[in-house]
Amino acid sequence: MTTDNKDAGAALERLSSNLQRVDALTQRLLAAVAHKKPVRTSLQGPSQELFTKAATAYVTEMMSNPSRMMEQQIAYWGQSLKHYVASQQNNSDRRFADPMWSEHPYFNFIKQQYLLNTQAMETAVAQMDNLDTRERQKLDFFSRQIMDMFSPSNFLGTNPQALARAVETDGESLVRGLENLVRDIEANNGDLMVTLTDQGAFDVGKNLATTPGKVVFSNHMFELIQYSPTTETVQDVPLVIFPPWINKFYIMDLRPENSLVKWVVDQGFTLFVVSWINPDASMRETGVDTYIEDGFLTAIAKVKEICDVPQLNAAGYCIGGTTLSLTLALMVKRGDTSVKSATLFTTLTDFSEQGEMSVFLGDDFVDGIAAEVEEFGMLDNMFMSRTFSFLRSNDLIYGPAIRHYMMGETPPAFDLLYWNGDGTNLPGRMAIEYLRGLCQQNRFADGGFEVCGEQLYLSDVAVPLLAVACETDHIAAWDQSYRGVQQMQGTERRFILAESGHVAGIINPPQRNKYGYYTNPDLQADPVDWQSNAEHHAGSWWPAWQDWLLLHCGNTVKARKPKATKGLKLIDAPGTYVQK
Known part of the structure; x- marks a missing residue:
């Protein structure tokens, strides 16, 4: 037999084997779709x-x-x-x-x-x-x-x-692609959700979210993590960060080289981060008021108690920033001055324009979500994940599908995409209050948003404030974030426009020297004029934030090691809620 005949025979054998594998995979596919x-x-x-x-x-x-x-x-x-x-x-x-x-x-x-x-x-x-x-x-x-x-x-x-x-590949790439397709459908109970990264490459607490710290308090809403100091002294006024509960907090602590958490600790701040519970159907009656009373206000009180200080600095990311703003307005009503300054990351407080998200905020979609949470008590994270993916469908759906299903490639090991796929649910009542009262009716900026027995107004927010928005953010448009800051009443307000998008613009470590940012002290200008007259700065905005925080931190004190509130045994960061 000639070499050519041998090669042809081997190719035919490989093709026959691949066809048999296709038959078995087809049976799995039919079972998964069922x-x-x-x-x-x-x-x-x-x-x-x-x-x-x-x-x-x-x-x-x-x-x-x-x-x-x-x-x-x-x-x-x-x-x-x-x-x-x-x-x-x-x-x-x-x-x-x-x-x-x-x-x-x-x-x-x-x-x-x-x-x-x-x-x-x-x-x-x-x-x-x-x-x-x-x-x-x-x-x-x-x-x-x-x-x-x-x-x-x-x-x-x-x-x-x-x-x-x-x-x-004699059809091998198509068989591997079919294997990837079947695996994704099986993993999502019959739904097709394209896997964006190698799920086995990461383990939260092992190679993600590894900055040392302890859970120093927990309740039915959150675990409070205090990070271990890396400096001999720290700023007297501690900092607490409230991440969104739409995603998990470790976007700020992926790996040491891009960890905002580690960087803040290394600059000499006592840092606390809230890790929210992943809601299930039992939390159907959890509303915005629950997040404020049992979440934000409780965390603030515990940080003050642990550090024995009268005030702290607070930061909120995305919906965490929106709810922090509501909390600040409520604290004004109650005469509570616990927050010395606030920082908002990619935060909307005025929802008169929602940008690309507006197509999902009409009554047709919101009525569907209302029916969903009425039946199941929560909004499954699949709906939020799919919504955000369609905002960038070529990058987050079709491109990965081509590589994985047509080309038969293995998904890459990418920490950011792993976090992106590690979604959380939303409690029923909270989801509807947020979508109806804030997104659709814009009551915080227009007419007042009633929560915790008070009518809250955006103009009530009056603490020293720094807001960071992102230039190409497709979730929280920067110009709308800017308009919200304009309506706040604090005498000390600063606005930073970071280059890039909702995540990359915020998680932008200085050592990468990748994206710059813009500043302009004139907050009376409209967004177009503000940007056209803004000063561009090369590099990360993190050091500028540090300089601003130092203005609100007082003196330095001996570094504080994590200590639990009474009756709680310390457990290592990142805690247990982030694993659920």
Whole structure:
């Protein structure tokens, strides 16, 4: 038998083996999908009414202004012909980075025609009349979702890189991809959630969240972690950070080289961090008032008790910052001056504009969430994770799906993506109070938000305050964060605009020297003028925050070692709540 015959025989044997594996995997796939829990129609996309109204508006426009429709069609046909004859344009779209998309006539034409089709759809949506602002935002967002979904890169038959890999591996890449797909569906009880990172590469408390410290207090809402000092003396006024309970706190303590927690401790601050419980159905009646009374105010009281101080500095991240602001307004009503200064990270307090998130804040979606929490007592973390993923679908859904399912690649070991997938649930009552009272009705900034027996107003917040927003934040738009700070009444307010997004802009250690930031003391300017006249600074904003905190810290004292409140046995950080 010749060498060529032997090679052909081996390839045929590999292909036959792969086909057998495909058969077994298919049976697993069918069994996994059978466990899928039905999802309410209202939580899967906008109502049909939106698309019906859009179609009606399009037809009305076509009848009343046929010249515009004809102009669009002629332009579309002309561009199609141009790309059919010679489609050689370069494109920076990362989906089409493989040289075959530009060098091979067939794939180049498919790419160019897809880009042309999306451009035509975007133009049609942009020129559509008879839609209000919110309807236009939703139509634009979900039209883009449809366009992204139908990219030729998402389909095996029109993805040159995936086809080449399949040929090179005698189908092995497709079998490995099917294994990855089945594994993801099995892990999510029949739902498809793309695994973004190697789940086995990380262990919270072992190679993530490793800064030394102790849980010094706990209740039904949170564990309070006090971190061990690394300096002989510390600032007299301690610092407590309230992370969001939508995610877990260790985004601030991933690894030593990018840990905000470790950096703060190394600068000589006594640091406490709240680690929230992951809610289950038993917490259905937990509301914003519970988070304030049993969370924020209790943590503040315990920090003061442990450190034997009358005041502390507080910081809140995302919804943790929103609720810290509510807490500060309540403390004004009660005459409580325990907080000496406050820092807000990527925090919205004025929800008059919600940016890209607005498409998920209409009554159709919120009514669906209300029905979900009424039945189950909580909002499962899957809904929040999926929502945030669709805000960046090419990066967080389709791109990873291509690599894992078509190319058969193993997910990378990426600490940030591991944290991103380690989601938490939301208590039923709290979720609805937040979505209705704050996001939809904007009562904190407009009319007053009633909680804990008081009517709270954004203008009540008057402590010295520094707010950090992020330039490309798709969750908490920086200009809206800025507008909230403008409405606060403290005589000492500072605003920092960090480069990058919701996470990377905050977790930006100085040693990386990666992203800079902007400052401007004029908080009377509108956001556009503020940014255009702001001073740019190279490097991380963390040292600037340190300088500001030092203005509110008093003298230095001997370093404080963690000590528990009475009756509690110390346990090591990161505690137990973060593991649930």
